[in-house]
Amino acid sequence: MSATLRMLQEAGAIMVKITFIQPDGSSQTVQAEPGMTVMEAAKSNDVPGIDAECGGACACATCHVFVDEAWRARTGAAGDMEEDMLDFAFDVRPESRLCCQIKVKTDLDGLIVRVPAKQF
Amino acid sequence: MTAGLSAAETNQGAPQQDAPIEADAVIVGAGPIGLFAVFELGLLDVKAHVIDILGKPGGQCAELYPEKPIYDVPGLPVVTGQELTDRLMEQIKPFGAAFHLGERIDGLARRADGTFELMTDAGKRFIAKTVVIAAGGGSFTPKRPPLEGIEAFEGTSVFYAVRRMEDLRGKDVLIVGGGDSALDWTLNLAPLARSLTLMHRRDDFRGAPHSVEKMRSLVAEGTVKLVIGQVTKLEGSNGQLQGVMAKTAAGEEHIVCNAMLPFFGLTMKLGPIADWGLNLDENLVPADTEKFETSTPGIFAIGDINTYPGKLKLILSGFHEAALMAQAAARIVHPGRKFTFQYTTSSSSLQKKLGVK
Numbered sequence: 001m002s003a004t005l006r007m008l009q010e011a012g013a014i015m016v017k018i019t020f021i022q023p024d025g026s027s028q029t030v031q032a033e034p035g036m037t038v039m040e041a042a043k044s045n046d047v048p049g050i051d052a053e054c055g056g057a058c059a060c061a062t063c064h065v066f067v068d069e070a071w072r073a074r075t076g077a078a079g080d081m082e083e084d085m086l087d088f089a090f091d092v093r094p095e096s097r098l099c100c101q102i103k104v105k106t107d108l109d110g111l112i113v114r115v116p117a118k119q120f
Numbered sequence: 121m122t123a124g125l126s127a128a129e130t131n132q133g134a135p136q137q138d139a140p141i142e143a144d145a146v147i148v149g150a151g152p153i154g155l156f157a158v159f160e161l162g163l164l165d166v167k168a169h170v171i172d173i174l175g176k177p178g179g180q181c182a183e184l185y186p187e188k189p190i191y192d193v194p195g196l197p198v199v200t201g202q203e204l205t206d207r208l209m210e211q212i213k214p215f216g217a218a219f220h221l222g223e224r225i226d227g228l229a230r231r232a233d234g235t236f237e238l239m240t241d242a243g244k245r246f247i248a249k250t251v252v253i254a255a256g257g258g259s260f261t262p263k264r265p266p267l268e269g270i271e272a273f274e275g276t277s278v279f280y281a282v283r284r285m286e287d288l289r290g291k292d293v294l295i296v297g298g299g300d301s302a303l304d305w306t307l308n309l310a311p312l313a314r315s316l317t318l319m320h321r322r323d324d325f326r327g328a329p330h331s332v333e334k335m336r337s338l339v340a341e342g343t344v345k346l347v348i349g350q351v352t353k354l355e356g357s358n359g360q361l362q363g364v365m366a367k368t369a370a371g372e373e374h375i376v377c378n379a380m381l382p383f384f385g386l387t388m389k390l391g392p393i394a395d396w397g398l399n400l401d402e403n404l405v406p407a408d409t410e411k412f413e414t415s416t417p418g419i420f421a422i423g424d425i426n427t428y429p430g431k432l433k434l435i436l437s438g439f440h441e442a443a444l445m446a447q448a449a450a451r452i453v454h455p456g457r458k459f460t461f462q463y464t465t466s467s468s469s470l471q472k473k474l475g476v477k
Contacts, residue, residue, distance in 0.1 A: 003225070053257075053387070059184040084326050087298050088385040090266050092321050092350065118266040120384070 016109045020047045020065075023117045032104045038113065039063040039100035040063050046119035049115035056100040058082055061089035062119040065099045075111070090120045127278045127464050140245035144453045145171045146238055147252045149392075151179020153423030153438035154254035155208040160442045163470055164217030164450035164459070166250070169402070171240060171258045172216050173224040178205030182286045183386070194436055204435075220244060221469055222447055224259055228396040230416065250449040253405060253421040254438070260356075265296070265382050267354050277361035278354075278380045281307075290314050292376055294364060296351060297383030299320055303327035305381055306335050308344050319347045319366060349373060354380075389404035393425075411448035418452055419446040 005065055015031040015035035018041055022028075023096060033042035042050040042063070058081055067075050077087060081102045086092050143162055147154045150172035158168045176182055181201030182189075187196045196204070224242040228251065231237055238246040251310070262280035264270060270278060282288065282305060293313040295302050298320040304327075306318045318335065327398045338344040349368030356362040356378075363376045390403045399406055399415040404427035407414055414421050422445050423438035450459065464470045 046350065054184055056189050057185045059188070061385075083322070083324070087321060088327065090350075090384075120263060120266045120387075 005107070014106060015109070016071070016104050016106060018042075018108070018111045018113070020050075021112065021114045022049060023115065034104050035105055036104050038101050038104060038111070039098075040097045042099065047115070048120065050099065050105045052058065052100060058085055058098060058101055061085045061087075061098060064089040064092075064116055064119055065097055065113040066093060066095045066116065067097050067102075069095065071108070071111050071113075073092060074107060076102040088120075089116075091116055091119060129146045138244075140237070140247045141164040141169065141218075143246050143248040144165070145252055146171070146225075146236070146246050146248040147169065147254055149179060149256055149423070149425075150174070150177040150219065150221070151254060151256045151423065152181055152204055152208055152435050153256070153442055154179070154252070155205070155212055156439050157252050157254055157422060157442040157445065158212040158215055158217040159208075160446035161252075161449060162212065162217075162380065163464070164446055164454075165473075166446065166450050166453045167215070168217045168246075168252075169220060169246060171220045171223055171225050171238075173222070173261075175222045177209060177219065178220070179204065180388075181205050181258060190435070191290070192434065192436060214473060224391065226392045228392075228419075230397075230418075234418065236418065239305055249418070249453045251419045252445060252449065253393065253419065253425055254423045254442075255393060257366070258393065258403070259389055259391035260386040261389045262382075263387045265351065265384055265385040267351060269354055271302045271362050273354060273356065276359035277356065278382065279322075279377060282381065285309065285312060286310055290377055291379040291451065294319060294351075294375060294377035294380045295383070296320070296380065298322070298327065299379045299383060299385070300327040300331065301383040302391070303331040305383075306344060306361060307331060307338070307470065310338055313379075316326055316343070317345045317347055317374075317377060318374070319349055319351065320466055321348070322351050323348050337461070347375065351380075351382075407441075410444065412445040413448060420449060 017029055018032050019027050019029045028047055030041050030045040039052050039056055043052055053062045054060040078097055082098050086096055144166045145168045147168050147170045148156050150170045154170055161168050174183055182205045186202035187200055189200055191198055193199055223242050225238050226241050227239040229237050236248045236251050252362050288309055289312045291313055293309055294317045295306050296319045312389045339346045349366040350365045352367050353365040361380055363374055366373045366375055387428045405414055405421040406424055407421040407426040407428055409428050412420050412422050422441040424433045462470050
């Protein structure tokens with residue numbers, strides 16, 4: 001990363017776009033600042049269906065999302081603790097993640113995630 | 121998370137008919153704020169009974185984030201949820217509060233003489249001069265899988281806790297989950313059940329390694345059937361489960377069962393507090409900011425459960441609320457007494473209560 005890029009990023013000048021697709025097909029694209037989590041981006045933009053009851057401590061499973069196939073490699077896989085928490089989610093799939101554990105980075109610009117029908 | 125569930129499950133006694141316990145104050149909730157309330161009340165000679173649905177003190181701190189760091193407790197630059205709980209338990213030790221863990225206050229009613237009668241789900245009764253609701257996000261209750269129509273089977277074929285193992289003798293039992301509750305009940309019920317299937321979404325279990333080992337040997341000898349998959353549909357009628365459909369790596373699988381035990385951890389629900397005749401505002405209990413008293417005089421609400429203009433759900437705010445609540449509660453418990461404000465640093469009377477030598 002160039003020094004200029006880092007400076008811009010630290011100044012909050014570089015924003016990353018994230019699209020949340022609801023079960024009914026409607027979608028919402030929000031701007032997120034690198035360093036925050038995808039959950040925080042959802043909460044600060046009132047994206048429905050992201051409950052995040054525990055506030056991002058990876059201690060519940062209510063910010064469950066399905067990462068779009070094209071983005072799975074870049075978001076990476078769930079960590080051990082996250083896998084344990086995913087046991088408490090419903091309809092868990094290989095593309096399941098808890099979005100409080102996905103950090104927004106510049107290379108996630110354009111990220112697409114799907115919100116499950118129910119958080120539980 | 122399963123530790124709390126197991127604790128809730130230990131509460132299986134028949135309702136008790138003993139005489140009620142007389143208390144100065146009953147604190148509903150043993151989270152950090154309920155614990156600190158013991159301290160503030162204790163300094164003012166108000167003895168407390170503390171009730172919590174979890175089997176251990178600490179509330180969310182101990183149940184949700186025992187190992188997560190908290191950075192905004194004044195004087196402790198970093199402390200984990202469990203450490204904070206342990207330190208509070210040490211701090212309140214001199215006041216000898218009585219703990220009633222693994223029990224939930226179900227009923228609360230004001231009596232003619234202005235005291236309160238409370239009853240737990242185990243049938244334990246209290247007569248209290250004051251009640252302090254420090255229930256945080258509400259009562260931890262088992263999570264209900266969002267399967268269509270599951271409510272109709274609850275209590276008859278779907279159980280979130282085992283009250284009597286005998287009820288499951290001879291049944292085709294399906295246990296769902298991968299933690300200690302799922303594993304413990306698999307081991308305990310395998311000898312009683314006609315058939316036992318354990319279903320988990322992945323072939324990796326969070327439970328204690330020796331339980332996993334025992335479960336695997338029961339699977340190897342054919343006593344327990346292990347299915348890696350997730351329940352998608354319940355089948356049956358009139359509350360009687362006949363089987364479930366599951367999504368597995370191989371596709372759809374049908375599993376015959378007439379009892380299902382889902383163990384998906386705990387979630388917080390307001391619970392019975394909603395039925396206590398208090399004013400509520402979006403599942404929170406409004407309180408004044410002078411005494412943190414609710415709409416019912418003598419009932420206080422402190423910590424995350426309350427709301428007032430400017431409320432912040434911070435542990436430090438709850439501590440402040442506990443201190444002010446205690447001043448008001450003590451005046452109810454000790455009417456006519458003259459209260460002088462004192463510091464623990466300099467008051468010999470407070471230090472005596474604290475056991476300072």
